[in-house]
Amino acid sequence: MINVSNDYKTNVYAPIREFVAKITFMLNGESTEYDDEWITYLDIVEEMDTLSDTLPSNQLTVTLDNTTGEFNFLNLANMQRIIASRPTIQVEMGLVISDTDTEWLPMGLFYLTDWKSDTGAMTVTLTANDNLLMLDNISFPATTVTNLYDLAVAIFQNAGITNYSIDSSLKKISCAGTTVAYNSRNLLQNIGIAAQCAVYQDRNGIMTIKPYETLEESNMYSTYPGLSGLYASSNTYSRVNNGDGMKYLSLDNMYEIPEITLEKSIYQLVVNIYTGTSYTSKTYINSATDGQNGISFTIDNPLITSTSLADKVASWYLNESNYNAVCKVDWRQNPCLECADVVLAEDGMGSEKQTRIYKQEFTYQGYLTGNTESRGGI
Incomplete structure (x- = not known):
């Protein structure tokens, strides 16, 4: 969760609130x-996917007024090079606190992937993604590095990415x-699985590889979706607090009752252990399912090269996958919440459910709405 002021906390869930937005578009310097x-x-x-089953790319779609012809790309020099130069779009949303005070929050750094003049040429729509989409088109050559940290650094350097944060545990x-x-x-996906980490780009454009070892302390304890196996001895953690109300998704701020789906569990996990x-x-059996009516899944990852590492990956993967209650909330949204935050949702x-956010959508049309998808225990 992004740190916010007390004024923000007071106003964000108020019956009447005002959000504004802005983008900073950098083209040709x-x-x-x-x-x-x-x-x-x-x-x-x-x-984001804390299990690194996939590495989803964050996406921005923004439609801008073009009645002045400001965005007529056909008039630009080197038109064919515009997308290849990767123009950046920095997005911010602001909560209006007073007539003279707006609190701005970062919403992401994106790279232009599509520029479309809409029908009638009165508006233009820009589509942009984070670095993960670019990495999908970059080949990484064979290397002799000896640990996952150095391998991740080499991947970023090969792609020309200098803004990254890699947890030291990968060393x-x-x-x-x-x-x-x-x-x-x-390859980054394989690193995430082998290191039991999530791989994603944060709101400030920093490519991040990190585990989730601890959460906020509280006197109440509960079971919620957090790391286990390598980084903890059990599935019982200190219950997340409500972040002064910021981490509490109440029915008062929802447009309808949440949709909660119980997905099939993995009952059997096969991990391939590579030598060259x-x-x-x-094969690992998920004792929590107490049956075979589930999914059999194979992890085929050439970075898993020892039985001990396979055991850690399997323990982490099975424990994390047991939290398979998916909660989908259509609500007013709160830009200070980020993927991987553990929230309390009515x-x-x-009752309230502790659940970890894995997907969010923010839709702005002069006012803010959106939806949040999360996973948690029952």
């Missing part, structure tokens, strides 16, 4: 700010390098 006078529609989808996990070229995004290009397989049945 020139930075220009566009505010509500230009923005007619803005939508941000941010998503303790050895690897045998890579013998062939890999897709950079897929060959591998052996080890379920419409008289």
